[in-house]
Amino acid sequence: MSKKLDDIFTNIVHSRIFKNRELLRPDYIPDELPHREKQIMTIAKVLAPLLQDQRPSNMFLYGLTGTGKTAVAKYVLEKIKTRKEASGRILTAYVNCRYEDTDYRVLASLNEAIGIHVPFTGLATAEVYKRFLNGLDRRRASMVVVLDEIDGLVKKCGDELLYKLTRINTELKNSKLCVIGITNDLKFTEFLSARVLSSLGEEEVVFPPYTAPELEDILSRRVEKAFRNGVLDEGVIPLCAALAAKEHGDARRALELLRIAGEIAERNSQDKVTIENVKQAYKEIEKDRVIEVITSLPLHSKILLLSIYMLQVEMGKKEVTTGEIYDTYKTFCEKIKIDPLTQRRIGDLINELDTLGIINVKLVSRGRYGRTKIIKISVNEKSLKEGLLNDEKISNLLK
Ligand SMILES: Nc1ncnc2c1ncn2[C@@H]1O[C@H](COP(=O)(O)OP(=O)(O)OP(=O)(O)O)[C@@H](O)[C@H]1O
Ligand SMILES: [Mg+2]
Known part of the structure; x- marks a missing residue:
């Protein structure tokens, strides 16, 4: 055990991957700021x-x-x-x-x-x-x-x-x-x-957001001082840049991906940082982000999400409508003895969750029954559950 612990410390102090990991911290200000x-x-x-x-x-x-x-x-x-x-x-x-x-x-x-x-x-x-x-x-x-x-x-x-x-x-x-x-x-x-x-x-x-090539350039300049020579596999920097530019060109996200990919490589005692490491880093960051967003939601939004989760994941429904969600939501509110919000207010909360990118709302036409909203979870279901479980009231309901 203590040999293992020793190895971990040795790995970090004499990193094969990083020359100066401090340069990848989010509050570090480099001497030059290209593209600005x-x-x-x-x-x-x-x-x-x-x-x-x-x-x-x-x-x-x-x-x-x-x-x-x-x-x-x-x-x-x-x-x-x-x-x-x-x-x-x-x-x-x-x-x-x-x-x-x-x-x-x-x-x-x-x-x-x-x-x-x-x-x-x-x-x-x-x-x-x-x-x-x-x-x-x-x-x-x-x-x-x-x-x-x-x-x-x-x-x-x-x-x-x-x-x-x-x-x-x-x-x-x-x-x-x-x-x-x-x-x-x-x-x-x-x-x-x-x-x-x-x-x-x-x-x-x-x-304006950075473009993917601009992010590549920003990363390349940082890499020279932060990583040991030649430890990044070809394609690592372009992938970090492309992933960070997917939503909008976010330099913090790009640097974070690169740093976490490096840390994963280090943890595995690899000599090189690979494309696979970047993909793992991306998943890790996504997961943390989903959990953080869900944990910070107000209680009613959490109960609402739990209702959607129950219908879609636990009960395996392919299409979940607002009506079904509202019924489930009301049942949950009764169980923990709080007053449910009105259906209209829940409609607003559904739109908010859509804006946050946690769920996806689609308006579909039902012929002569008019139009109805179909709701789908659009983040990783496991991370969503993990975020919900952080709330004691919700975790009791899940039991
Ligand atoms: N042009 C650039 N060259 C090198 N590094 C950059 C550049 N732009 C941003 N960074 C780095 O990216 C990270 C994020 O930048 P910064 O903190 O300035 O973003 P911000 O616009 O203030 O974001 P927020 O709105 O979230 O506060 C920092 O670590 C910063 O050093
Ligand atoms: Mg800022």
């Missing part, structure tokens, strides 16, 4: 007035997940901070609003970035804002604030803080502030009032 030159140039041009003490426009960066928004924003911040004209006069802050998801916490981070410590809680938000405003004005500097995953903050707390920050220059006498908002939620602008939208969106920078 246009976005980098646009942002740099908008920010350039900072170097001459003028206020640049606010900016809004958007695009689907894994299209390089965070990497580009951090890269540009780093570059501008290290310009010699900037010495001490350009301040930057990067805040991820998924974690700092209240006005108070965002403002606390901004204070922190200019060297003002505010307690975790206890002050009024207005007071934390005032401290930031006065602190920044005293610094006689220009500041660039990146608010990443900004939808997290706005959905929870509204856009009051954004409004204040995008207008703060009217209150500052000696300093300037520029806000860069980032989101991958394209519907998020619905949550913004027109006044915020117009000031944040002074400049908009779009991040």
Whole structure:
């Protein structure tokens, strides 16, 4: 046993596969970001007035997940901070609003970035804002604030803080502030009032999905430093790129596939990473994704999915209609003593599950009976069950 354990450690420390696996971590920012030159140039041009003490426009960066928004924003911040004209006069802050998801916490981070410590809680938000405003004005500097995953903050707390920050220059006498908002939620602008939208969106920078050849290029450059020479079988990189481009060109997904394929090869003590390893990695990621999505669903959606699962998998029905599903759903609700939702509401939930890609809804014509919806599970059934079993109430029902 301990020999086996030793072997595992030895394998990982003296990897035959990886030269530097850290370079494949999702938060690693490489020295170059190919295929984002246009976005980098646009942002740099908008920010350039900072170097001459003028206020640049606010900016809004958007695009689907894994299209390089965070990497580009951090890269540009780093570059501008290290310009010699900037010495001490350009301040930057990067805040991820998924974690700092209240006005108070965002403002606390901004204070922190200019060297003002505010307690975790206890002050009024207005007071934390005032401290930031006065602190920044005293610094006689220009500041660039990146608010990443900004939808997290706005959905929870509204856009009051954004409004204040995008207008703060009217209150500052000696300093300037520029806000860069980032989101991958394209519907998020619905949550913004027109006044915020117009000031944040002074400049908009779009991040389109990468194409498969672009992903190949990104991966190839990373591979040189992350993997040992010649350990990747021919076809490994193109396959990772193609799989990641299948839904939309997501660089995070492509890098993850490559890393997990490498780890599988390492676990099996192989000398090379094969195409088969990539396929295994793809399955692993898919499975994790399905389980995660299902585990995080609200209870009624889970009961609904359980109903579909029962009818399609356990009872082997080829075509499941909304009527049958609703009846089964109601029975389950009775069993665990909760009030069922209306059939109409369940119809909405069915559409949501369709949008998430968990089920597939097809409208078919039934002649003179009109049209009816046919529902089918469109993810791996085992993973679906595993996700449902994570819920205690549901697992009792499954028993
Ligand atoms: N052009 C590129 N060259 C090299 N690596 C890249 C490039 N674009 C993205 N990456 C890498 O891909 C991963 C995902 O990129 P990033 O985190 O910037 O995506 P994002 O657009 O912020 O996604 P999300 O909306 O999910 O936050 C990161 O590890 C990043 O280093
Ligand atoms: Mg990001």
